Amino acid sequence: MGLDCLIDPVTDRYLRSLPSAVPESLRELEREVRQAELPVSSPEAIELLAVLCASRAPRRILEIGTCVGFSALVMHEICPESQIDTLERYPVMIADAKANFARFSAENITLYEGDAAVILPHLSGPYDLIYLDAAKGQYPVFLPECIRLLGDDGMLISDNVLFRGQVCAGKPDTHRNQTIVNRLDEYLHRLKGDDRLITTVLPISDGMTISVKRRNVPREKA
Numbered sequence: 240m241g242l243d244c245l246i247d248p249v250t251d252r253y254l255r256s257l258p259s260a261v262p263e264s265l266r267e268l269e270r271e272v273r274q275a276e277l278p279v280s281s282p283e284a285i286e287l288l289a290v291l292c293a294s295r296a297p298r299r300i301l302e303i304g305t306c307v308g309f310s311a312l313v314m315h316e317i318c319p320e321s322q323i324d325t326l327e328r329y330p331v332m333i334a335d336a337k338a339n340f341a342r343f344s345a346e347n348i349t350l351y352e353g354d355a356a357v358i359l360p361h362l363s364g365p366y367d368l369i370y371l372d373a374a375k376g377q378y379p380v381f382l383p384e385c386i387r388l389l390g391d392d393g394m395l396i397s398d399n400v401l402f403r404g405q406v407c408a409g410k411p412d413t414h415r416n417q418t419i420v421n422r423l424d425e426y427l428h429r430l431k432g433d434d435r436l437i438t439t440v441l442p443i444s445d446g447m448t449i450s451v452k453r454r455n456v457p458r459e460k461a
């Protein structure tokens with residue numbers, strides 16, 4: 240097992256051979272986005288997101304990092320009553336996301352165009368669920384806004400937090416990735432050390448965290 244792989248290839252192959260939790264209506268879109276090698280969430284990340292959406296039935300969802308809208312559409316399909324706000328800054332992705340939301344008549348999805356670092360301070364909570372899946376080096380910048388926007392008992396799910404195992408090993412594969420590895424390490428320490436949240440780190444997919452904002456925040460942290 241190399242640095243780039245969080246679970247061994249045999250387990251990975253087996254898990255991916257099992258029936259998928261992706262709704263039938265989105266299987267064709269999933270084939271398209273994976274064939275085009277777009278940076279959408281892995282099958283394992285999508286399944287976890289689907290299970291958490293189904294179990295919590297969030298009324299308001301915030302997604303940071305839309306890409307072409309695949310994960311937003313999965314959440315929409317699982318929770319059709321939810322209002323989903325999703326943020327994307329790259330014009331090519333924005334155009335494709337709009338087309339996909341129209342293709343699936345996803346009226347409850349609002350796409351915010353621009354940099355999340357600029358848009359987030361203008362949003363109002365509370366959100367019941369936040370899916371953080373944008374530029375990994377910006378996670379520490381997004382964290383205070385995510386905590387502010389989460390309602391009591393709200394859930395923050397972050398993807399790619401172990402960056403192909405490079406965060407644990409402390410060994411980035413390129414010089415450029417040193418910054419990302421450092422910032423994800425900082426993010427994980429801040430997330431796990433924040434008394435307003437209760438957080439677990441899961442070594443699935445590319446590393447994911449699930450945090451819940453505590454209703455009873457210790458007084459000095461409130």
Ligand SMILES: C[S@@+](CC[C@H](N)C(=O)[O-])C[C@H]1O[C@@H](n2cnc3c(N)ncnc32)[C@H](O)[C@@H]1O
Pocket residue numbers: 278279280281303304305306307308309310311326327328329332353354355356372373374377
């Ligand atoms: C991993 S992809 C999102 C995949 C999507 N959640 C899915 O599974 O279908 C990350 C996306 O976040 C966008 N992004 C990265 N940093 C951003 C930022 N600061 N503000 C807005 N979008 C950002 C990228 O352009 C990219 O399309």
